Amino acid sequence: MPVPGPFYDAHCHLQDPRFGPGVGSLLAECRARGIHRLVVNGTRESDWDRVADLAARHPELVIPSYGLHPWWSRDRSPAWLEDLEARLRADPGAGVGETGLDRWMPDPDPADQEAVLLAHLDLAARFNRPLSLHCLRDWGRMEAILRTHPRPARGFLLHSYGGPAEMVASLAALGAYFSLPGAFLHPAQAKKLAAFRLVPQDRLLIESDAPDQLLPAELDAFSLPETGTGRRLNHPGNVPEIYRHWPAADPWVVESNFLRFFT
Numbered sequence: 001m002p003v004p005g006p007f008y009d010a011h012c013h014l015q016d017p018r019f020g021p022g023v024g025s026l027l028a029e030c031r032a033r034g035i036h037r038l039v040v041n042g043t044r045e046s047d048w049d050r051v052a053d054l055a056a057r058h059p060e061l062v063i064p065s066y067g068l069h070p071w072w073s074r075d076r077s078p079a080w081l082e083d084l085e086a087r088l089r090a091d092p093g094a095g096v097g098e099t100g101l102d103r104w105m106p107d108p109d110p111a112d113q114e115a116v117l118l119a120h121l122d123l124a125a126r127f128n129r130p131l132s133l134h135c136l137r138d139w140g141r142m143e144a145i146l147r148t149h150p151r152p153a154r155g156f157l158l159h160s161y162g163g164p165a166e167m168v169a170s171l172a173a174l175g176a177y178f179s180l181p182g183a184f185l186h187p188a189q190a191k192k193l194a195a196f197r198l199v200p201q202d203r204l205l206i207e208s209d210a211p212d213q214l215l216p217a218e219l220d221a222f223s224l225p226e227t228g229t230g231r232r233l234n235h236p237g238n239v240p241e242i243y244r245h246w247p248a249a250d251p252w253v254v255e256s257n258f259l260r261f262f263t
């Protein structure tokens with residue numbers, strides 16, 4: 001039975017050039033499916049203007065967030081932190097991230113990733129902004145950093161939480177929210193999905209991570225062909241499918257979590 005909504009996308013990348021110029025119609029499709037707000041995460045300095053532009057054109061739908069993703073943070077300019085702080089001062093509704101730690105990527109530089117993460121964490125704590133964190137294969141270090149540094153009073157988001165089930169309680173005690181992507185509905189991701197059974201009801205969020213993290217093909221109501229290649233892209237209009245297949249995601253509870261954390 002269809003879930004009526006309202007729905008919220010806690011993490012996506014609508015500024016991604018793979019979407020091409022058609023993001024206006026994509027957002028209209030999201031609205032038609034009952035999606036009320038989407039958090040659009042910048043990943044590098046060169047996409048922050050596109051994130052700001054989307055938020056300016058669609059203020060009723062898009063919440064902007066600015067950060068350096070560990071895959072791209074090595075390319076940062078000397079002025080990145082100053083620019084990030086200026087964007088937060090200019091927009092009291094803007095978040096911090098996506099940023100984090102990644103030991104899965106080829107040739108990671110853990111010390112550099114940690115320095116960049118700490119700068120984001122410090123800003124998010126000082127401005128008490130929603131902080132969106134990415135972590136792959138470095139959960140022990142992530143937990144230690146969060147435990148020993150000042151954190152935003154409102155908490156922080158572990159997007160696509162794929163850490164150990166045993167860490168959910170201690171991370172929640174530090175203020176974590178956990179967002180579930182549709183890709184965890186693949187049978188191969190059953191272990192990651194199972195960790196979400198331990199997420200406290202008042203810390204659960206749902207995300208598309210579009211254009212990435214496709215749902216299993218049979219649940220994918222809205223995939224898009226990438227301009228040029230024709231490869232399937234994830235569409236944030238799939239967010240209601242994630243709610244439908246994870247009954248713990250009561251739309252009214254997730255709405256209250258989303259609004260408490262992001263606004």
Ligand SMILES: [Zn+2]
Binds near residue numbers: 011012
């Ligand atoms: Zn992301």
